[in-house]
Amino acid sequence: AQSVTQLGSHVSVSEGALVLLRCNYSSSVPPYLFWYVQYPNQGLQLLLKYTSAATLVKGINGFEAEFKKSETSFHLTKPSAHMSDAAEYFCAVSLPSAGSARQLTFGSGTQLTVLP
Amino acid sequence: NAGVTQTPKFQVLKTGQSMTLQCAQDMNHNSMYWYRQDPGMGLRLIYYSASEGTTDKGEVPNGYNVSRLNKREFSLRLESAAPSQTSVYFCASSPLYAPTDTQYFGPGTRLTVL
Numbered sequence: 642a643q644s645v646t647q648l649g650s651h652v653s654v655s656e657g658a659l660v661l662l663r664c665n666y667s668s669s670v671p672p673y674l675f676w677y678v679q680y681p682n683q684g685l686q687l688l689l690k691y692t693s694a695a696t697l698v699k700g701i702n703g704f705e706a707e708f709k710k711s712e713t714s715f716h717l718t719k720p721s722a723h724m725s726d727a728a729e730y731f732c733a734v735s736l737p738s739a740g741s742a743r744q745l746t747f748g749s750g751t752q753l754t755v756l757p
Numbered sequence: 758n759a760g761v762t763q764t765p766k767f768q769v770l771k772t773g774q775s776m777t778l779q780c781a782q783d784m785n786h787n788s789m790y791w792y793r794q795d796p797g798m799g800l801r802l803i804y805y806s807a808s809e810g811t812t813d814k815g816e817v818p819n820g821y822n823v824s825r826l827n828k829r830e831f832s833l834r835l836e837s838a839a840p841s842q843t844s845v846y847f848c849a850s851s852p853l854y855a856p857t858d859t860q861y862f863g864p865g866t867r868l869t870v871l
Binding site for chain 1 (some may be wrong): 761797798799800801802805815847849854855856857859860861862863864865
């Protein structure tokens with residue numbers, strides 16, 4: 642079975658500062674990894690995903706994430722935070738398997754606050 | 758394209774009442790999903806439909822039933838609501854039931870059970 646751990650349920654950064662949201666996974670086989678963002682009172686939308694091609698994945702709105710197998714991590718970064726980045730961010734994992742393992746398993750989320 | 762739509766947006770029920778949450782997608786996707794979101798727990802899968810005509814249980818199916826009415830519509834029914842079912846419910850769809858697929862989410866239904 643796969644699982645995802647997001648370190649830090651709340652992260653605050655100043656506008657213009659680096660954003661770093663942490664995600665570690667556990668799985669028995671090489672996983673597929675996703676970051677979704679949820680703006681207030683909205684559904685989730687995909688930021689980026691890793692599907693076993695390039696380990697550095699670029700997404701929308703200037704975000705990127707790097708798959709590091711040795712660290713079982715998929716941390717999300719953005720060089721310079723903008724006020725509009727304030728949202729909740731979810732890391733998720735799925736596996737190239739049959740049955741329920743191919744379903745998305747979500748982390749508990751990280752609420753990002755951007756301070757002026 | 759509206760994407761994934763959900764009705765209602767808000768609902769308050771009394772314990773024991775029943776209701777159906779509606780979901781529709783206009784992206785011609787084969788697969789549809791129902792999740793619940795609770796504080797500090799991320800999203801958990803309730804039921805999914807890999808393709809029209811099939812439905813299967815997810816991680817937390819107890820107390821729920823689903824119907825895949827056609828390719829576009831996937832409904833979630835609470836037969837006898839309980840306070841533990843107070844949550845935000847999201848419907849999602851994806852092109853195929855593939856582990857690399859992007860899922861597209863609706864805006865959610867906020868349900869309170871008193």
